[in-house]
Amino acid sequence: MRIKFLLVALLVHLLSSIILDAKTFTYSQVHKMPQSVEKDYYIWRFLSQKTTTKQEAKSIMQEADHLNKKLRVAYRERTGLKAYLSPKPKSSKEKIIAWKIKAKAHKYFKIGIQLVGQNKLQKATDYFNASYVRYNKRWEKDKALFWLYLVSKDRQYLDKLLKSYHINLYTLLAADFTNSRYPKSIITPSIGKSHVRGIDAKNPIDWAKMKAKMNMPSADLEELAEDCESQATIGMNTYLKAKACNYTKSYFPMPYRETMKKFSKERQALIYAIARQESRFVPASVSRSFALGMMQFMPFLVKHIAKEKGEYIDLDMMFSPYKSIEYADFHLDYLNKYLYHPLFVAYAYNGGIGFTKRLITKPNYFRAGAFEPYLSMEKMTNTEAREYGKRVLTNYVIYLNKLGVVARVLPFIKSLTNPAKTDSFRN
Secondary structure, eight states: OOOHHHHHHHHHHHHHHHHHOOOOHHHHHHHTTSSHHHHHHHHHHHHHHHTOOOHHHHHHHHOOOOOOOOHHHHEEEEEHHHHOOOOOOOOOOOHHHHHHHHHHHHHHHHHHHHHHHHHHHHHHHHHHHHHHHHHOOOHHHHHHHHHHHHOOOOOOHHHHHHOOOOSSSSHHHHHHTOOOOOSSOOOOOOOOOOOTTTOOOTTHHHHHHHHHHHHHOOOOOOOOOOOTOOOHHHHHHHHHHHHHHHTEEOOOOOHHHHTTTTTTTHHHHHHHHHHHHHHHTTTTTTTTTBBBBTTBBOOHHHHHHHHHHHHOOOOOGGGGGHHHHHHHHHHHHHTTTTSSSSHHHHHHHHHHHHHHHHHHTTTTTSSTTTTTTHHHHHHHSOHHHHHHHHHHHHHHHHHHHTTTTOHHHHHHHHGGHHHHHSSTTTO
């Protein structure tokens, strides 16, 4: 009887802990938040509460900045109505023109890749040239230059890549092809102050307010960067510094060293590589699809991992960088059972392991052949995963070197057509 009583008492305690830990939000709390994607996340949480009335839901929904599927579903379940927002002002004529030029550049580059696949290299050169002229962002110009080199073997294109200020897969490969050092514009800042007053690095609304200041026409980005110069806010600090110099300098922070040191250097490099790409090390990051925290976990995955670990978690706990790192390590353990190469792990982290398996088991992807594996890396139809993978791989190699592991990107590229070194799906 005593044992039964103790078990019941323990169960009551656990249930009460869950109830106490489960965050709830009032209409007033959410209403006071500045319009932002971060507020949208809290609107979603407010709509998901059983205590939220239909009238409160209708009122708060008009304050949303952007509608995603989660908001639409939660609103319909709470009100029985279809969600809509007032139309936003149309883009300026200059933005529309810039978008059209970029779209044409992408089209020309895509045609160039198709022509490479058909072995029509002279025509491909013309299209890569056309994309190079129209691209505006430095990394996109570097991509066109790299392919111009691959199809022509003209050293001038490598020389141009070596002069690029941007750190990307193509500039690192140019350094590898010419046995050159990697660029010196890679910066890992050392910051002594642990925190700054007035900014909670784990509060999405504090980050929303900082972004609002950053986007003001009169914003002094260097000054804002100084305002959040601390170990806790190093993500904000380096994000602002990079933006202030128009990304001519590349910041690769290495925060949370005491926690990270318990992992192998390869795991450290992978977590850092993904965190830099996902959030720029901003712990309170929220995406439009409500991916959360420094490692940008979707809510369904947070709940799945929590269940696997046998623990309760409120979604807001993902704004702790330490919890984010813990969950990332757990998820990467799962991915590494099947995927051994950082590029394929990156694809799976972004697009899912099912997507990655389907991609790499296609007979015309990542197999030995002319222009492989570069061709496979460019012809992927999932644009987000395609570019994400390149950036994470680049970050990974840089962080390995930062951690004292001598590494170059070219050996990683060459191993992509060798299934024994990359994954278990093709063995």
